[in-house]
Amino acid sequence: MSDEPPPAAGADTAAAAAGIRARLLTRLHHDLRAPLARIVGQLAAADADAGAAHVAITATAQLQLRWLSDLQACARYEVAPPELTPAATYLHALLQGVCAAPAGLPALAVLDGRQLRAVLERLAAHCDHVDGAALALQASVGADAVALHVATGAEAGGPPEASWRAVPATLDSEMIDPGLILSAQLVRAMGGCLQQAGNALRFAVVAALAHEQDAMPPSPRFDMPPAFGDGHLLLLLEPHAAMRDYLTEILDSAGFELCYAASELGAARPALVLCTEATLEHACEAGAPVLLHAQLPPPQPEQVAALLYKPAPPQQLLDTVQRLLELKEEEEEEEEEDGRR
Secondary structure (H helix, E strand, O other): OOOOOOOOOOHHHHHHHHHHHHHHHHHHHHHHHHHHHHHHHHHHOOOOOHHHHHHHHHHHHHHHHHHHHHHHHHHHHHHOOOOOOOEEEEHHHHHOOOOOOOOOOOOEEEEOHHHHHHHHHHHHHHHHOOOOOEEEEEEEEOOOEEEEEEEEEOOOOOOOHHHOEEOOOOOOOOOOOHHHHHHHHHHHHOOOOOEEEOOEEEEEEEEEEOOHHHOOOOOOOOOOOOOOOOOOEEEEEOOOHHHHHHHHHHHHHOOOEEEOOHHHOOOOOOOEEEEOOOOHHHHHHOOOOEEEEEOOOOOOHHHOOEEEEOOOOHHHHHHHHHHHHHHHHHHHHHHHHHHHO
């Protein structure tokens, strides 16, 4: 029998904690110190190519801010789980710029759109670091709910079922990746489980279907634009009262004269029509370019000059309206020029 005393009870715990600290310091160097050093170098070279340097510095700084924000949220959610605020959410707008909307995706569902968007953005960022990987979403629609299946990976069939493991929802693990850990915490709060097999990730959440009358657009926050709408009549065909108020506040800021029914136009002709799927037929009859502000993709996209999904951010809406007006004015000038020839 050995005369050596048994190891102290806390030795294994202390060794594990030391290992976690070492991995954290390694990640801090890799994900913070080294990129910040690149920022310093780029600032030194900014005079040589100010435009390109500004873009590179901004992108790098944004990555660092997100990493730190995710790390802070991970630590906070280990103490108290995230509190979600489910609400009727426009799904097609939620996916814009993150992943393609699948066929059959419904218009609205009850979920925390801000937090689900945060998860999708972080999984898309994960894909950026994996060759051939892409973020894909499928929807299974039932009588009163939709199941959203999100997956990343390069292979169409995906990894074998036995290889999938739950992504740890704690910093006390072998993996120190705040983006994935935060995603795991949020998915768990949504009633799902973020799983990983190699570089592939997946999760599914179920949300109740919603009707537009239950949806509330966000408070429009934007800088006052120049009054490029002065002297222009805009026909706004939006039956949902809260959304009509949202659009009115934005368009009023640009100086448009607004009309809310085609029957009120009289002899006047609008410079532009902003409508929904339900009012598209009346919009086409107005004889002006049509901007469709929709819940779902239109069956005949050729009918509209531009498409935005509800609720379009104020700046995106204003930029689109201004672009359509400029195109309309260019076409009218070309017609006048042709008439003089």
